[in-house]
Amino acid sequence: MSDDKKPLGLGGGRPSSGRVKQSFSHGRSKSVVVEKKRKRVIVPGKGGPAGAQAQKAAGISDGEMERRRKALEAAQAQEAERAAKEAAETKEREEERAARRRERDEKAREEEEIARKLREREEENNAPKPEPKAEEKPAAKKAVAKKDEPVAADPAAAQAAEARGPARGPAAKRETPRDDKKQQRPSKGGEDRRRSGKLTINQALRGGDGGRQRSLASIKRKQERQRREMAGGQQEREKVVRDVQLPPAITVQELANRMAEKTNAVVKALMTNGIMATQNETIDADTAELIVEEFGHKVVRVSDADVEDAIQAIEDAPETLQPRAPVITIMGHVDHGKTSVLDALRKTNVVSGEAGGITQHIGAYQITTDDGTLLSFLDTPGHAAFTSMRARGAQVTDIVVLVVAANDGVMPQTIEAIAHSKAAGVPMIVAINKMDVVGADPNRVRTELLQHEVIVEGMSGEVQDVEISALNGTGLDKLLEAIALQAEILELKANPDRDAQGAVIEAKLDTGRGPVATVLVQAGTLRKGDIFVVGEQFGRVRALINDQGDIVDEAGPSVPVEVLGLNGTPEAGDVLNVVESEAKAREIADYRIGVAKDNRAAVGAGTTLDQLMAKAKEDENVSELPIVIKADVQGSTEAIVQAMEKVGNDEVRVRVLHSGVGAITESDVTLAEASGAPIIGFNVRANAPARNAANQKGVEIRYYSIIYNLVDDIKAAASGLLSAEIKETFIGYATIKEVFKITGVGKIGGCEVTEGVARRSAGVRLLRDNVVIHEGKLKTLKRFKDEVKEVQGGQECGMAFENYEDIREGDVIEIFETEEIERSL
Template identity: 60%
Template sequence: MTEKKVKEENTKPAGKTLSLSGKTLSLGAGGGSSSTSKTPASKVAVEVRRKRIVPTKSTSKEDTRLTSGEKNARARALEAALAGTSKKKELPKRRVMTLEDKKAKEAEEEATRAKIEEAEEKTRLESEAKNRTIPERPAPAKEEHKRVKTFSNEDSKPVESYRDKIKKNATKPPPRTTGDRRGGRITISQAINKDYDRDRGPSLAAQKRMREKARLAAQPFQAPQEKSVREVVLPETITVQELSNRMAEAGKDVVRALMKMGVMATGTQTIDADTAELLIEEFGHKVRRVTDADVEIGLDDIEDKEEDLLPRPPVVTIMGHVDHGKTSLLDALRSTDVVSGEAGGITQHIGAYQVELSSGEKITFLDTPGHAAFTEMRARGADVTDIVVIVISASDSIMPQTIESINHAKAADVPIIIAINKIDLPDANPMKAKQDLLQHEVVIEEMGGDVQCVEISAKNRTNLDKLEEAILLQSEILELKANPNRDAQGFVVESKMEKGRGSVATVLIQKGTLRIGHVFVAGAVFGRVRAIIDDKGNNVKEAIPGQPVEILGANGTPSAGDIFNVTSEESKAREIAEYRQHRNKESAAAKAITGRTTMEQILAKREAGEVTKLPVLIRADVFGSIEAITGSLTKMEEENEGIEIQVLHTGVGGITESDVILANASGALIIGFNVRANMKARVLADHEKVDIRYYNVIYNVIDDAKALLTGMLPPSVREEYIGQALIKQVFNITKVGKIAGCDVSSGSVKRGSKVRLLRDDVVIHEGMLKTLKRFKDEVKDVKEGQECGMAFEKYDDLKEGDIIECYEIIEEERVVQ
């Protein structure tokens, strides 16, 4: 059956059969099958393609001419080649091939190839000389990387195919690098077969650079661009990176320039405007300095036209000494009782009132407190006023506060009107007051001067009409005018926080007209006007120049003395208020840093003596009282050396828990003026042992502060001279030391007192007296004209003729003035 099947397959043109080890294999291009006789037809046939080992007929003349000698020569060459490859394999795997190793390897391969070609040429010549017999061809030598094909029979030997021999003899084509973007790369098959050239040409990056260079060379010549000069907007502070961005310069160049200037700063650090300006000029740019205060530009620098100005009421400030009748005069002018509401009969707050005369004209009065505690408030009143009325008692004449009032009025360049009050008293002497004014360069009209003087009695309302006429006459001379048709501008006279009403600010309008709904900014506070209340307590819709009103609607309590301005937009008012708050915080921080104790200050204080600190926290109902208390404490500090009053915090309103916490942390005293602490603050103060003191008269605050500082002050130390003695002879006693035999020349000498040793009128030692003996007995003191023996503690350098001076240190209690 097998033979029949083999014959049938032999008849097919596409395949041949071969019997190996009793099995039939089909060798062919595609249609043959190989299987045993029992294999079904559906099985897949195994195809094996190979070259015939010994061809029946050879077409190569070179192969038929090989003799046994040639075969032996080729075998030896093959063995030599195989021996060489085995040596190569024994080399370490990770050896780095250098250029010399590469050249040596190429030379070795070239020598081996030359030997093989020489042997082949020699054998070929020998075979041509002999008879042309066709022996069996041996297996040729083969390179290591070529594939060796063998059969499974024992007779089969490795041979080199004809295709391999052609590839070996063929010349390799040059690498394809030109015109091919992948010319610098190799494939996997090239890497396995080592079919590549090490010199692969330029890389892709090199080709890209060459193309870019050629493109630039083809372009026409362009002149270098000139550096653009920029206008750099420079704020007060700026970071280095932001400055480099505004100059369009590299950050590293800016940092390098700063280093040359001696400023070590990174890109995120902040530099000041002066340093930045020098840097900008160095880089050749222009500088435009701006500040955060630019938000206030155009707020109060509007100039009014002459045709828009209209007459306005004069603003009169009443000044004078304590109890000279200022408030009584204003009460008589207003026909209201203001004094009854004041604690102790002394005006505590600045009051702003407007009086309408019988003729229809109006006068605005500012009543400033008269005693020394309100010096700053009085100075602020003089700055906003048009006329100053100085009230002088006819019985007391000129007093210290009267002199201060005159100085404030002169400093403000404000005209003065003298009102001599209390002419109804029996001891009244108006002429003395007029003469005393000459000492302060105030010459009234009766004495040839230009200052008006009116003798009045506020109690009996005598000559009040003459005082009003003098005020109106002075205002006509001043030609007081203002533009009512513009945004309002004024001056905060007083501010306070009231329950149910919020922040209440007393404002004196100077320019423009204020209406309900206007947006305003006063100092670091802004808001919208919710209500306008005049001095009589009536709600009004608008306030004209020269009129004092109370305003509700601020988001906080402005400070007394702040400028009041109306803005067109709420956003602008908020921006201005935020800038002013930030400015105030920076100034407070700068003061805190300046107030920190340095080593030099510590040494100076140590040399000058210990400084006593009294930290206080002040809460009052209005800002004017806070300023008065602060000014009094500051004056006390200036007049007494060795004390320091530190005002930690001030505020308007009641005492809160935060105030108690701050006072407890700082060991401060809380002063409440016309205010009280709430329940939580009182409980916390009792628990933390914080001292809260309440007052309604400023004199009591000053007296208590003096008492506190007096108890805290260290006693003053003074030296009291006792006497001196002359050393007549020095005795050296065993186990005791040197003892000076002295004669008391003046005063007395006491045991335990301090002594100085004088030699040639020069102090050479100061110490304590250890022993004082008269004859052999210890005594407490020795009188003048007596002899004694003395010894010093831890000092023995005593000589005849030295003088011993004895003194005591006495401590005395200091009193704050």
């Protein structure tokens, strides 16, 4: 209390001080010093003169003073009762806290005692025990037999129960002699639940620290460590350094598995390097390499393309190389006699079997000369559609024989053949054919070749030229000599004792034999039973057929053969490689299929939305002719598709819905019907189900054997989609002299034909100040009162326009006629 204020009270009593113990929650208490003010009670008659004077001064009666005295005494009694009650409650709480503290200390001592006994038992079990004597064993068995007490399922539980002693608490009070038999009976868990106290088995096994129960694996590890220590001390394990293969992308969990490290440790290492990644996220190879090196392992970079390592090019040692036959490609323009020259050399007649007298496929043959020299020839088509086929022929060849007709000279396909041979970097021999034809001029051919940088030996060049006649057989021996000389200069060699490698010249789907590929072996020896991969296909060599149609067991370098046993039709120009196993071949083929699919997807993904919209806008006014193409061989299919891509212009184009090798099937008819497209069969026919389906669905099937006719028909069909060309022809002028308005007819212009003629069926334009303000047709053309078809120049007439009446004097009418002209590609 402050100094300026006095304690309140009824009188001037003397204050007394004392200490009071305050009680709080949770068993807390505090002793404080209090100050108690004595109240002065004035009893009537006993208060003395001062009390009586105060009473009289306050105006309080004796009855009021008595009532106040009794109220004060009741308040003092109530306060004393409350203080006694609080003191009793405080004492009771203190006793309860002391009892709980004693119980907790007792429980801790018991648990510590149980843990100590368990440790002693574990040490006794781990210590080596001596072998009991023979006379002690029967006594031990007898002692066990005399034991009447039930055996607990868990020895540790039994020991804990024994250490705990007799049960306490309410359960013990409820026991009666009548329950002795029940108490002796063991419970399901190996202990008497009714006799259990507050200390459980789990608490006994945990020990005094309150931790988790030790597992069996933990106990075994501890025993193993003790065994190693007894054997000679614990030895530190050496860290195993692993070779970790890293692909271009890998998940965190897979990286941890390859390093044999914990996934959490790898995630933590990534976080330490500033990369927040979970175990299922993918990281790049550079990041993975950083983590692998941080864990002390070695990095081995791998890629999906490593599957191609099985077919890497093998550098043959010079001592393993042996001479091989040269590969000669016959090239030139259409109808210059390429196949005829080859026929004369082979002494066969292949050209008679060619459709239309032109070669439709690449032919591969072997020729043995009179002196025993073996030559391999490739005959490529000369038509412009087979550009890619000729390019492949030049890539696999050693020598190019350019056949030029002496009476025709250098032609477009001749120039193209020269370009292919130069791109392939192979020597060229010019064969000037048709020397027996009237008007043959070999010097003209030599002169025209100069324009394309082909200089023959007769004109101080390095290119050999031979004048021949395939029909009469003259000059062929000189041609063979030139080829042999060129081959000798090249010194062609190959290693036949290695895995075969070759190029696919042609591929087709043969009925009964399946996919068949014509392969020119370039190195090694291809044998029956070899496992190979070619492009996106693979297989095992089931049979080898040479150019004579005979089955052979093997094919060496520079030998063309047909290979049977593919799982699909390869592309012409694919490279064939022999591998060690079918699994490896399948893996390589699957990888190449995936790469091709990714490339196609990348091309599509590279197209932006603006480009797609622009292309769609361009294609809006473009008419398309859809077709389905089936051919006998892959080369023909490719050539026809390329020819179809060149047909068309900005208004119309040919769209190849599907192209394939083999007969026309019912699925082709279904596709054609859905798109309204005709089916083009080149040297193939439709099977019976396909013919029936085509007749029912109204699908047109066209068969061709000559590519000229196919291209011409497709051009004619595409030309029908072109809009007709409108040609306008001026026929006359007329001037409006006066305008008349007739009820029910409208405005009619009184005109004079100033030039040409005016026709009723012609188109007209209304010119005002030499500006076209209307274009349409005439509604009426009258001469006087009669409707006429035409009015000659210099005459007057009346004209009215259809759906237009804004005509004035002085306007000029231009009269013209239109004509539609059909267009063609």
